[in-house]
Amino acid sequence: MCFKNLPIEFDDAGKARLKEGVKDPYAFNPVELKSYARPADGPGAKLGAPPKLRDWNIDPVTRVAGSLAVHTVLDLENKVAVDAHSIASLFRGYEIILEGRDPRDAIDISSRACGVCGGVHATVSALAIEMTFGICPPPLGVEVRNLGEVGEYFYDRPLHLGLLAGPDYSTSLVSVTNPELVTLAEKTLCRHGDIHGYRTIKDIMDALNPLTGRIYLEALEWTRVGRVMCMIMFGKYPHPSTIVPGGMSTTISVSSFNEFYTQLGKIFDFCKVITRLWDDLMDFFLEANPEYEQVGARPTNIAQTGVFDNSEVYDATYANINEWGNARWNVPGMVIEGKLVTTNLTDINVGFEEFIEHSFYDDWTKGSQPRFKTDPLGNPLSPHHPWNKRTLPRPTGKNFKEKYTWDTAPRWDRQSIETGAYGSVWVTALAGQTVDNPFIESTGDGMRMVMPRHELPEDELYWKVPRTLNAMERNRARAYAMANSAAVGMNIMLKALEYWRRGETAVSTPFKVPKDERLGVGFWEASRGWLVHHMHIDKGKILNYQITTPSTLNAAPRDPFGTPGPYEEAVVGTPILESVRDEDIKGIDILRAIRSFDPCMPCTTHIDTGLGTIVREVNSCGCTLE
Amino acid sequence: MISGPSGLSEREGRVGPVLIGGIGLPWLRDLDFGTQFVRRVEGLDWPEHVMVEDLSFAAHRVLDRINEIAPSRVILVGCMPREVDPPGTVRRYLLDLTPPPDQEVHDRLAEAAGGIIDLDHTLAVVRYWKGFPEGTIVIEIEPGDRSFGLGFSPEVEGAVDEVLAMVQEEVAKPPSEVPT
Numbered sequence: 001m002c003f004k005n006l007p008i009e010f011d012d013a014g015k016a017r018l019k020e021g022v023k024d025p026y027a028f029n030p031v032e033l034k035s036y037a038r039p040a041d042g043p044g045a046k047l048g049a050p051p052k053l054r055d056w057n058i059d060p061v062t063r064v065a066g067s068l069a070v071h072t073v074l075d076l077e078n079k080v081a082v083d084a085h086s087i088a089s090l091f092r093g094y095e096i097i098l099e100g101r102d103p104r105d106a107i108d109i110s111s112r113a114c115g116v117c118g119g120v121h122a123t124v125s126a127l128a129i130e131m132t133f134g135i136c137p138p139p140l141g142v143e144v145r146n147l148g149e150v151g152e153y154f155y156d157r158p159l160h161l162g163l164l165a166g167p168d169y170s171t172s173l174v175s176v177t178n179p180e181l182v183t184l185a186e187k188t189l190c191r192h193g194d195i196h197g198y199r200t201i202k203d204i205m206d207a208l209n210p211l212t213g214r215i216y217l218e219a220l221e222w223t224r225v226g227r228v229m230c231m232i233m234f235g236k237y238p239h240p241s242t243i244v245p246g247g248m249s250t251t252i253s254v255s256s257f258n259e260f261y262t263q264l265g266k267i268f269d270f271c272k273v274i275t276r277l278w279d280d281l282m283d284f285f286l287e288a289n290p291e292y293e294q295v296g297a298r299p300t301n302i303a304q305t306g307v308f309d310n311s312e313v314y315d316a317t318y319a320n321i322n323e324w325g326n327a328r329w330n331v332p333g334m335v336i337e338g339k340l341v342t343t344n345l346t347d348i349n350v351g352f353e354e355f356i357e358h359s360f361y362d363d364w365t366k367g368s369q370p371r372f373k374t375d376p377l378g379n380p381l382s383p384h385h386p387w388n389k390r391t392l393p394r395p396t397g398k399n400f401k402e403k404y405t406w407d408t409a410p411r412w413d414r415q416s417i418e419t420g421a422y423g424s425v426w427v428t429a430l431a432g433q434t435v436d437n438p439f440i441e442s443t444g445d446g447m448r449m450v451m452p453r454h455e456l457p458e459d460e461l462y463w464k465v466p467r468t469l470n471a472m473e474r475n476r477a478r479a480y481a482m483a484n485s486a487a488v489g490m491n492i493m494l495k496a497l498e499y500w501r502r503g504e505t506a507v508s509t510p511f512k513v514p515k516d517e518r519l520g521v522g523f524w525e526a527s528r529g530w531l532v533h534h535m536h537i538d539k540g541k542i543l544n545y546q547i548t549t550p551s552t553l554n555a556a557p558r559d560p561f562g563t564p565g566p567y568e569e570a571v572v573g574t575p576i577l578e579s580v581r582d583e584d585i586k587g588i589d590i591l592r593a594i595r596s597f598d599p600c601m602p603c604t605t606h607i608d609t610g611l612g613t614i615v616r617e618v619n620s621c622g623c624t625l626e
Numbered sequence: 627m628i629s630g631p632s633g634l635s636e637r638e639g640r641v642g643p644v645l646i647g648g649i650g651l652p653w654l655r656d657l658d659f660g661t662q663f664v665r666r667v668e669g670l671d672w673p674e675h676v677m678v679e680d681l682s683f684a685a686h687r688v689l690d691r692i693n694e695i696a697p698s699r700v701i702l703v704g705c706m707p708r709e710v711d712p713p714g715t716v717r718r719y720l721l722d723l724t725p726p727p728d729q730e731v732h733d734r735l736a737e738a739a740g741g742i743i744d745l746d747h748t749l750a751v752v753r754y755w756k757g758f759p760e761g762t763i764v765i766e767i768e769p770g771d772r773s774f775g776l777g778f779s780p781e782v783e784g785a786v787d788e789v790l791a792m793v794q795e796e797v798a799k800p801p802s803e804v805p806t
Contacts, residue, residue, distance in 0.1 A: 093774075097774070112652055112653065114741060116739075116740065116741040117741075159739045163735065163736055163739050164736060164739065164740075167732075210728070210732040211728050211731060211732055211735075211754075212728075220686055223686075223739075224690055227687070227690075238683065238741065
């Protein structure tokens, strides 16, 4: 039993059903949101009134796609963030663009939802189409798609750690917010200096300085390696034109695999270094001040949809979705309050709902019956499920008590859930069910990974599931997620070569666009986690297409039950640990909390302290918005 | 997307083709001018040493690509809303290769890393790392319609030939006449 809020139970055969006697199983009464008020008891309650609160607005400057703003309230007496609202301030409308189109168009059009994650959108769209059309790629087609994805991940993740999150821990910034830490870092030797080459923690912090730091600059170079890997398999990046329903249109040869392996070898060495480097840096901060454990902390509720299909099991059918989902190299899963409650994609699918009480949309459930009361296997579906959803933009309200964002509030079992690269290793580690292989072992409480010899000797890495989900651990786990993806890539490449050796060289399968009414769904993961495309077609056209992305989950607003979204939860309770006067506070801990998610919206984020503007950036790629 | 063999020319010690690069924002009508312009003209009969490429990707990727090509000259074509000229106005200028301030480059690079395609980001980032050769020319057009969709506004459509003529004029310049 994985549901505790939705009235869903399972029969003896494991099939989900609504509990008997529940009159309106998905009904709810939205709670009224209230502005922050200092509590009558507990920490800070006895301080003199009025409390010393300060509004902090993280205000977007947008370009062409989407943007993120976060409004926060800081309690400067208690040095803590006490309120937060996450705001996606632009409407994108891909769902509306796709209505009425040929289903095959979804691959190219949805790919443009994001300037970084174009390959994953194209892939998940292909998966949804395969289920809808009833087709399945040949095994090598599945493996080539997997390999392209490995490459794509190495575009995003080094960038995030080196250019986006990394500078928050650089000498140039920390010397302004916490100069005492720089002094301490200078005296602190790195535990893994023999591997990554940095003698002291300050050496690492220097290397994270924007534009001049070695790690910062090398991150740009590593993304180039990722891009090359991606292009070998996908032909083009960031918006591949070779991903098609039923496989790939890439021309593959043995030299493709050789070229890919040449790059993958470099990645192995990079992972040996980057994991230890982030271990040393994060350990330093946590040991220097244990309160850093609360920066960006929130309940360990993680949602992952799984990635890297097993070509021997994947058949693209909804009937077998749990079988092929659980056979993925990174399994799907829901972690609630730190416990893995399911790895079945049907559970993930039927427990998923989107709410718009605080979003700029009309409620599509009012005045009409849901189109689908069950999924194709007879499992119950909510009226708020994407297959029943309609995108009805209506930017009204525009205040924090009513509506304040273009993002919806996705929830699973009516709980706020986050996702990320770190979630992928987290879920797979807890699942403890890795396919037998020489490079990865999931231990139930961690993950062991072997990085084969390249220029550096073979190395074994171990990532242990941390006790708290917070900013530091998200960053650390993202580094280990890279190692995990590299090890997965090695397994996949060996498998692909085996198919090639056997003469199974086909990478695509023919298909026809069906003219009858059909449902499909693609579950995949962007580098940042959860990525799902729900599709409904009839007469050869798309009737409904719904996209939920990592930042749809992470940047979500409050839901009708009053629960904040993940960014909001992570900011509230984040301590302000800067050792400067109140008027000099930069909000770095708030930004560390937000950036640790790898926010994915094209925005430049400014913090307005009310005393002048301090410019810092949160970067992204634009797939949060509708 | 290479038009003809990438023959070599030589100017002031730098060896490489003349690169005509378009930078555009897909499906945003006039803002996609750079990309669509390249698609329209790549099949023309360009001299052997000319490459025509779509450079509609993030600034640091453009830097990578330009470093790979090592062009002797670059002519960039794009659409930028400066909002000081009427729609359809074509501006041609010699790029000042002075590197921008660090903070500006960091800001622009961080945004580019998030997938943002932007002519100004590209100009700043590539200049900072000295990717552009001397004599780099930018030809940009003021948009009239920035909405979602295909095709240009009448003002921008009417300026396509003017832009093409400018590009051809730049390509035809002998090294001695290339501005620095």
